[in-house]
Amino acid sequence: MLTSAVFASLFLLASAQPWKRSLFIESITDCSQLPSYSNDTKIAGPWTIKVDSCYNGTSPDGLCSIEGFESGSDITRQRGDRPNTIEHGFITIVSDKNNLKTQLRCNGLLNTIEAYVLSGPGDGALDWHAVGIDHHPSTGRLVWGKPDAEPVQAYRHYHHGEPVDGLFLGSNNQTNWSVHSAGRDVSITDMKPYWVPRLMIPETSIRENEFRTLIRIDGS
Ligand SMILES: *[C@@H]1O[C@H](CO)[C@@H](O)[C@H](O)[C@H]1NC(C)=O
Ligand SMILES: *[C@@H]1O[C@H](CO)[C@@H](O)[C@H](O)[C@H]1NC(C)=O
Ligand SMILES: *[C@@H]1O[C@H](CO)[C@@H](O)[C@H](O)[C@H]1NC(C)=O
Ligand SMILES: *[C@@H]1O[C@H](CO)[C@@H](O)[C@H](O)[C@H]1NC(C)=O
Secondary structure, eight states, X not given: OHHHHHHHHHHHHHHHOGGGSSEEEEEEOOGGGSSSXXXXXXXXXXXXXXXXXXXOTTSTTOOOTTTTOEEEEEEEOOTTOOTTEEOEEEEEEEOSSSOOOOOEEEETTTTEEXXXXXXXXXXXXXEEEEXXXXXXXXXXXXXXXXXXXXXXXXXXXXXXXXXXXXXXXXXXXXXOEEEEEEEEXXXXXXXXXXXXXXXXXXXXXXXXXXXEEEEEETTO
16 A cells, blocks of 8 residues: 555656657756856866757758857847947857857856957947847847846757756746848847747747757857
């Protein structure tokens, strides 16, 4: 009797465990679990982030031409910005070839993900700035210089309880992104074409000419 009662409660426990669901994600709360962590500086990185598992619904094989493309960045100007000063910008996806890549890192002292991007007077200077999700229904972009941006972090994915290779960037338990081409726009940083990643937040839906993808930390 005792054995079967114990067995029954173990069974209940197992079926209640969330990681038995087909997809489960777990947040990485400490930089020390990310690639290239230094215990001396408490910094993991630098690394780029890249398009991973991108799905192209209009292609017969589902493959995306931008699979594996890495992070770049561009700056934005808005009404009310101070002239001749770079205040904010966003992370882009750029071609594997030729383009300037933008590096990111996890700063364990501040517990933030940062990018090495332009900011400040004139043409700006490269420095590390915290990045986060511009939590506005029309964007969901990964930005710096916006104080109300939602923090991002890394997540591990599990499929039917088995860990999936790689660590993926997300926010608020959401790791699905969409990517679209910037069209004829070129980046201010290197005058090359680029793509714009957006985190799929509850308020957004995928648009025409957008591709679903994950964003993976390179080296993970
Ligand atoms: C990491 O650094 C801390 C001190 O900052 C030290 O106590 C700890 O032993 C170090 N761990 C490793 C694995 O070197
Ligand atoms: C998606 O597939 C279509 C049709 O094959 C192709 O024209 C387009 O360039 C692809 N886009 C990406 C981002 O892979
Ligand atoms: C994310 O998921 C975990 C585990 O399911 C949960 O404990 C946590 O509250 C969730 N966080 C957010 C911000 O939704
Ligand atoms: C991502 O999108 C898929 C397909 O819509 C969905 O099943 C999954 O729950 C989403 N997962 C996360 C972690 O965002």
